[in-house]
Amino acid sequence: MEHHEHHIHLTPSEPTHHEDHIVTPGVYLVIGTCLLILTAATAAISYVDLGVFNAVVALAIACLKGSLVVLFFMHIKYSSRLTKLTVGAGFFTFLVLITMTMTDYISRAWGRW
Amino acid sequence: MDSHTVAAQTAITPHDEHAHPPFLRHHFENVAQQREAATFGMWLFLLTEIMFFGGMFCAYLIYRNWYYPAFVAGSHTLHIWAGTLNTALLIVSSFTMAMAVYSAETRKRKPLLRWMVITMILGTGFLCVKAYEWHDEWVEHHVPGLNFSPEQFMTGTKAYPDDKLPLDMAEKTQVYFSLYFAMTGMHALHMIIGVSLLMFLFVKAYGGAYTEGHVAPIENFGLYWHFVDIVWIFLYPLLYLISRHQ
Numbered sequence: 001m002e003h004h005e006h007h008i009h010l011t012p013s014e015p016t017h018h019e020d021h022i023v024t025p026g027v028y029l030v031i032g033t034c035l036l037i038l039t040a041a042t043a044a045i046s047y048v049d050l051g052v053f054n055a056v057v058a059l060a061i062a063c064l065k066g067s068l069v070v071l072f073f074m075h076i077k078y079s080s081r082l083t084k085l086t087v088g089a090g091f092f093t094f095l096v097l098i099t100m101t102m103t104d105y106i107s108r109a110w111g112r113w
Numbered sequence: 114m115d116s117h118t119v120a121a122q123t124a125i126t127p128h129d130e131h132a133h134p135p136f137l138r139h140h141f142e143n144v145a146q147q148r149e150a151a152t153f154g155m156w157l158f159l160l161t162e163i164m165f166f167g168g169m170f171c172a173y174l175i176y177r178n179w180y181y182p183a184f185v186a187g188s189h190t191l192h193i194w195a196g197t198l199n200t201a202l203l204i205v206s207s208f209t210m211a212m213a214v215y216s217a218e219t220r221k222r223k224p225l226l227r228w229m230v231i232t233m234i235l236g237t238g239f240l241c242v243k244a245y246e247w248h249d250e251w252v253e254h255h256v257p258g259l260n261f262s263p264e265q266f267m268t269g270t271k272a273y274p275d276d277k278l279p280l281d282m283a284e285k286t287q288v289y290f291s292l293y294f295a296m297t298g299m300h301a302l303h304m305i306i307g308v309s310l311l312m313f314l315f316v317k318a319y320g321g322a323y324t325e326g327h328v329a330p331i332e333n334f335g336l337y338w339h340f341v342d343i344v345w346i347f348l349y350p351l352l353y354l355i356s357r358h359q
Binding site: 032036040059061065066069079080086087090097105 | 145146149152153156159160163164167168170171174175193200201204205207208210211212215332335336339340342346347350351356
């Protein structure tokens with residue numbers, strides 16, 4: 001029905017074009033299991049002394065988990081270029097928020113941070 | 114009649130469905146465009162939410178750098194089993210929510226309802242564990258401005274006897290707990306809103322509103338639910354796992 005309808009109107013070069021892809025339960029199960037394993041890993045690693053890298057590893061694992069949720073549970077991997085660009089723009093703006101705020105605070109007591 | 118009301122009364126509209134599905138609003142050319150526009154709008158909202166939580170994460174980042182020993186001592190008083198259990202509950206609830214979207218997409222009403230109910234139960238379970246933790250903080254005198262006492266942070270605890278801070282740094286644990294309550298509180302508010310919305314959507318889904326091709330509301334609620342899960346995925350290591358090896 002409307003599956004064929006949208007292929008008539010949109011060519012693959014259109015930014016809103018996307019495959020009518022229904023993600024299977026199998027994919028969800030694999031990603032969900034990965035997320036649970038990564039949770040156990042991040043808890044376990046926090047008991048190991050890595051010095052300053054404890055925070056780096058914890059945040060890296062959190063970013064990986066977040067990426068899996070965004071790409072597969074939120075379907076971004078299967079989305080149109082418009083949606084992908086929107087998500088990318090959001091993360092860029094978030095990075096600007098953190099970076100610009102930090103440049104302010106870091107430069108206040110220069111050398112004593 | 115809005116698209117929700119129309120969608121819930123799938124039997125009465127005498128249109129030829131190939132020409133015009135009942136839930137297609139007239140300012141959209143076709144269902145695919147309507148769906149794409151709704152998803153785009155939902156993502157824009159989620160981006161504002163990222164900036165909203167981002168502000169608190171930024172404050173956390175700065176204060177953790179300034180008062181690191183206080184943050185370590187504060188974090189040690191949290192129950193790691195509660196944080197880990199909550200993380201697991203939310204991850205499973207994201208899985209069940211994704212399965213609900215799958216059921217809506219494949220037009221299976223009973224599975225959709227079941228997955229929605231399980232998601233509601235898991236979300237409520239999360240809130241119960243959180244309520245227990247907050248009660249615990251109250252009992253332990255960790256609530257800034259209400260009954261906070263820095264004494265415990267100057268003498269050390271059974272589990273972490275080396276958590277002995279001078280008075281001024283012990284007082285700074287209030288900054289950690291303020292951020293803890295603000296961030297988990299705002300997150301819990303989003304969870305409460307999410308569970309409430311899910312109950313509302315369940316009633317509509319029961320009437321068959323989302324298993325006749327009108328999947329956008331379930332899909333976009335799913336986006337909201339996954340987003341709230343991602344916020345917790347970051348809150349968990351930052352609040353609970355600051356340095357468990359010390």
